[in-house]
Amino acid sequence: MNIFTVPAVLTVDNSVVDLETIEALYENRATSDELGKITKHYENAKEDEVKLLDKPEQFLYELSQIPDFEGRAHCIIFQAVFLDTISSIRRKVEIVSNVSKELLECDSLREVMGLVLAFGNYMNGGNRTRGQADGFGLEILPKLKDVKSRDNRMNLVDYVVLYYLRNFDKNAGTDRSVFPMPEPQDFFQAGQVKFEDLTKDMRKLKKDLTACEKNVQKVCANSSEENLQPFKEKMAGFVSAAQTEHSAEEESLDLAQRSFQDTVSYFGVKPKSGEKDVAPNLVFMLWYEFCNDFKNAWTRQNKKISKEKLKEAQENIKKITAEKRVETKKINANSLKERLRQKEAGVSSS
Structure with a gap:
């Protein structure tokens, strides 16, 4: 010991x-039994007999003396x-509280959800029932990336992100651009x-x-x-x-x-079939999948806008440079400077 x-x-x-x-x-x-036997041995044994105890028994006895x-x-x-x-x-507890609060109070998240609803209604515009929805179930969020454009180059998440950056984020394409929703990892942990x-x-x-x-x-x-x-x-x-x-x-x-x-x-989330209550996993993992898709698209589109702004700035510089004109002044033949220049030129030729 x-x-x-x-x-x-x-x-x-x-x-x-x-x-x-x-x-x-x-x-x-x-154990009480082991300690009783060891203690009895110490009390009754002679000094040389005590020394015959194995180290484990000595250790347990010493420990019992504390x-x-x-x-x-x-x-x-x-x-x-x-x-x-x-x-x-x-x-x-804190991660669930924080994520729940952001879902209820985050203005930028509401703007994103408003865009999803608006674009969904627009795509279903030919349908009187589905084209005039007042809301949608959270279960559709992870499926938005599967809705592709005709040329298959962009999905609905990309389009929502691009529209949001161009119309709601004045810092889009810069390092001051702020992700408009909770971090995906926060949703995952809460789930x-x-x-x-x-x-x-x-x-x-x-x-x-x-x-x-x-x-x-x-x-x-x-x-x-x-x-x-x-x-x-x-x-x-x-x-x-x-x-x-x-x-x-x-x-x-x-x-x-x-x-x-x-x-x-x-x-408006409902419990799974056969379950009494809605579990955090059901709600937050839907948000995690969507938020993860959204952040990946947000990163890509932000870089795209950044490149566009850089290209535009470079073109503006070229335009300004091309429009510059070199100004020339008419030389006064009677000026001292011109007379000296002509005199020097005459000496050189001779």
Whole structure:
């Protein structure tokens, strides 16, 4: 056992002994039966007989000498587990909340959707029913790239992007042009979130936090004054902060679910056959596919416009240069400069 293990466990200091080591020690601690036999041997054996113990038994005995090692180690390990788990939950809740908010509030996204609806109605103009639609289902978004022009050089996504850049984005073709929708990767990450899993994780975390709090109280009650601090102060502070953080994250999760339901209602998405609720995967993966297609087209068309602007600028420069005229002035024959020039010319010829 590392000589730093004892003080590290007593002072809750992972900088001395890393968490993986403490976890390994915790997992390999002696069972009550094993420890009873080893302790009995130490108490009854002579000094030379104690030395005959194998290293594993010596290790387990030394580990048992750390005051309430099991309880302390469990608290230290849970502290790390809590921080990692709550951070993971927070990231997932935030991505769903942010994407849902953008879908409901992003003006540029509404402009793009308006173009999709307008062009769809135009293409269906000969049909009184389909040519005058007030909206469309999200399921058509990934299919827009399959609608091709007659020469097969452009699809509907390309056309929507090009129209948007030329008519809505004054910075099109420059590095100041801003992608008008959430990033495709944001939709992909949001699509992986399962609210039922997050709810289970939150419940388990709360249950384990309650157990940790009881463990801290037990360790403190059984500790001598010498070994009480800083464990009591650090772990009591952690438990209090963790309870506050857990409550805040529960509220954030509830708000994220409500925000998602508002998004579902706004876009009129219905659950899959046999399912009660609409899952984030159903909504956000449709957006992911469309947004990914849109961004690829947006990048291509932006480069195209950039080249057009560069070519136009070069042609303007050529035009300005060609229109320049060299101005000439009539020479005054009686000027001093002209008389000197003629005199020099006469000397040279002679």
